[in-house]
Amino acid sequence: MYQLHLNDLTIEQFLAEYWQKKPVVLKGGFANFQDPITPDELAGLAAEEEIESRIVARQGEQWLLETGPFEDYAQWGEQNWTLLVQAVDHWHLESAALIEPFRFIPNWRIDDLMISYSTPGGGVGPHLDQYDVFIIQGLGKRHWRVGMPDASLTSLCPHPRLLQVSPFVDCINVITEPGDILYIPPGCPHDGISVDASLNYSVGFRAPAQKDLLTGLADYLIENEIQGVRYTDQNRQLSANIGAITGQDLQQVRSLLQGLIDDPKLLASYFGSYITHAKHDLDATEPDPHYNADEIAEYLEEGSVLARLGGLRVCYIQEQEDSDIQLFINGMTIVLPSSAKRTVLQLSELTVLDQATAAEFAHDPEKLQLLTQLINLGYWYFIE
């Protein structure tokens, strides 16, 4: 278990002062930090077809970017390159534990864990991201500079797939050491250059843009064959100009569109499903053959422990305390009665169902039935 130390700040103070506002270095954020993964293990993940990885290298003034899978690193030499592997929490249980200390932010806002291995001089260059990130320093040291958002910065594109920014004024200039954490809000330019061979862990967040929300809504309407109400104009008057789309026409289009998102049921069902969809592949394997509920109860009573699949997104929406609960798991919706609230909290809050919790599931037929369904989807699995 990683224990987060926010220096002298409480989580409330961190949220009020820094979250989405100002970058900060949390020196020794994790005391006696132990890397959950080795560079060799990371390279092993980068060799997998279904795991997204890339190498960014600088050769003099020239930047190179190549996407994985990677088998061999000889061509990259000893310095000035970084290997970045996305969504490692989906594939590596020990690394996924690094997300847990940041769960003071709700599940739906958390995205994934990206891990980078850099050789001396390695980095992706000065850039900005659209998302909040906590960058944890593991092995080695890295020289980080971070600035405040600055509208005068211009985009640079030293490689067709690499977006950087023009030189920026820093407000943080630090050499991070194992266990140090850098918090960077969206839009803050930053640049990390590795001092020696180093590992960095980026806990990233999700903040959908209007475009994402609308495409997500459109996909939801299509998947669920929801046609919605159609445009009507019973009170049409004779038009002066047949080519014109009038302000009144547009007003009606606006109300039609707004009607969709003003429907609280539709909004909740769509958003819960949309936001719990994993962006990267999950490592879900359905057990073959499927378990039946009795078998599961037996394993649980024997003391088996269940883990939630790494990167599985679990959220819920309940309008009022006595209303039904929509439980969203990786885009799937399960409607449960309000009496299932404890089950919902257990599934959405715990990444491991320990023996005591597991026994509770084994002894309650409704809990057990739901758990059986989830285990048979490969979403929870036995670890002992």
Ligand code: SIN
């Ligand atoms: C990294 O190189 O580990 C982090 C990249 C970033 O700044 O987003």
Ligand code: CO
């Ligand atoms: Co970045």
